[in-house]
Amino acid sequence: MNRISQLDSLRGIAVLGLLLLNSYYFALFETGYVRPQVPVLSDQIIQYLNLLLLDSRFRTLFCMLFGAALVIQFSKRNNIESLKPRLIAIGIIGILHSIFVWPGDILLSYGIAGFLALSYLNANNQRVLHHGIALFFLSCTLLLLLSFTSTDEMISRQSAQFELLVTSAPSDLPSLLIHNVAMTAIMLLMLPILTLWNALGLMLIGMYCFKKQIFTLGLNKAHLTLTISAIFILSATSIALETIDGQKYAGINEALVWVNALFGALLVTHLNAKISFGRVLLMPVQAVGKVALTCYLMQSFIMICYFVWLNPQARASYNRIDYVELAFVGIALQLLLAPLYTRYFTHGPFEYVLKHLSLKIAQRHKD
Template sequence: MRIHSIDAIRGLAILGILFLNITFHQNFYTGYAFFEEPLLSDDIISLVNALFLDGRFRSLFCLLFGAGLAIQFEHCQSRRYDFLTFAKSRLKWLFVFGLLHGVFIFGGDILLYYSICAFLILKNFSLSQGELKKKSLTYLVIGSVIMLVVGVVSAYFFDFGGELPLRASEVYSDEVAQWQSSYLFQIETQVTFQVISIIAAPFTMFWQSMGLMMFGAYLYRNGFFNQGFSSAAFIKIAAIAIVTSIATALPLMLIEQMTADVTPMLSSASAIFCALVYAHLLVKVKNTAAWWYQSLINCGKVAFTLYLTQSIAMAVLFRIVMPAYFPDFAFTVTLLDLLMITLAFTAIQIVLANVITKHFRQGPFEAIWRKLYLHSFYKKRSRENLAL
């Protein structure tokens, strides 16, 4: 039986992540370039992102990924399947999807990264609740310290004026021309980024992501997705989320042209507490029949399809349509423009999810993934049975 609150939280995460990714969807090579005269709308949107969005949806996805693995662990135990074999089959194909997605569509892919993190913690799902909680918190502390140190060093010891070119600069014009020059260059850029991301993972989000996955499993087994936190615990978590969010947003207000890769590092710890607040609130309204909550549930059921559809649609829009019909877009686009595009596509995704879930049991990419990993799993089981 599906847990609707998990689907709703996943739906929020999949819709929310585009609000952050769209700046790199519009140009993965340059990201968002600032104007020489900072726009008030850019400053406001950047501040809202830092306070409420940066890292929050990634944290939610990690928590839910761990909860999903815990559910699969129970499922395998009840059917006497080998959990490691089953989970590795799923993660292997998720890795393949992530690799193809990251190389050919969007270099900011997270599927490959999640599959690696999950693969490394699979054996921990047999731990007791106490051991699982202790290990997850250890990973979270280590990961948060690493992210904070790297973020602070990056924020205060690098010249941000020279870190990214300004919108009207010749350097930016050259980079835009280079990014739009050929699909082959885009692939090369995305491959390079994927390789660097994997190499740098132990010094960025790696430990924190694994800790969040294990903590998500702990929360699931503790009944969190059915009842949420106690009132006292929620008040403490919400207070920490507010204080840390404000504290980590200060560098954004004090340092001009903060780069998009630094802000998530500074906000990574606050993102965990904010994610827990968002999850708790959605758990508490799980019995509502409101259309918006049911829509979140439907989006969560087809999150894999929506995630890949986001990338495909954004690639078509920003790499084909805009350069061909609006060549000045890269030089005039603002964060407000990207926000409007995101809101419009969010509405499209909600409609798409409602249509798919009304007529089908799962989304098309979920169905393909399921068919592939089940085939691998049953094939491996057959070989093992023959060996016996």
């Protein structure tokens, strides 16, 4: 089965976009970006742009594409059991990535959610869609409820809490490993409470979208109108809440952002399917999509090296614009190197590792 260029370009968009949003958490995983006591203008502009265009969109799109990939693999093999070794391998890579590099890993949750999604591969489209939507909105509701239980106060860069956070941040390999193990344990605790259901819901929606050819043909007129309207209403609401009192309404806003991200991912999917005049320009993005696993893992490895060893002072001094500039440098390098790599190699280094680890797991299962 030939690769689907629309999926490659969407996968490339998703993995490049993840770098824009993850860059804050590579520096300080516990809090992400901490604003100055008096925010600079560029901070405020980027914050609003994040709310309108970026927050959670790329993670949502990536998760939907994972669901589509399950359908593609099942259509090749027509055997659910044959898909399990790959999911186990993804989970193994994810837990290693989380412990040794960065605990914000998404692969482990994808591997576990993927196991649950396997039972839907033979289900009818309506069941897949309805369960996907229900699980997704359940996760948004759980996120909202969890926000009401939080007693954390928003800190500023001039606070004692921030100074303690920066001074206790990992500065060498042993402290990085200790930090990552502790954070990974917390992320694993959150998995059955929240993260798993969000990932599973989005995967099922992605499976439905692939079966209905939305990834390749786009949305119909009615669904496109609904999507654009929802984005407009949700974005306006988020901006209003942020303007009135961003700290007070942070939990509500985060839940709204999750919902908005789904509609945003659908709009990106539609535009990617419909806009043909930019297809040549998307070729470097497609190349990134072909080696998305390698790009994703290398992003975190390089960024962690940067913030832990090369420029740890950046944790305390970078404004949002600095993180954006750093992310754009990373994006540009991936757009430059991925086409060169894929010209000579079929699989990325970590795609190769995933393939052979999956084969070894499958062989052990047979034995």
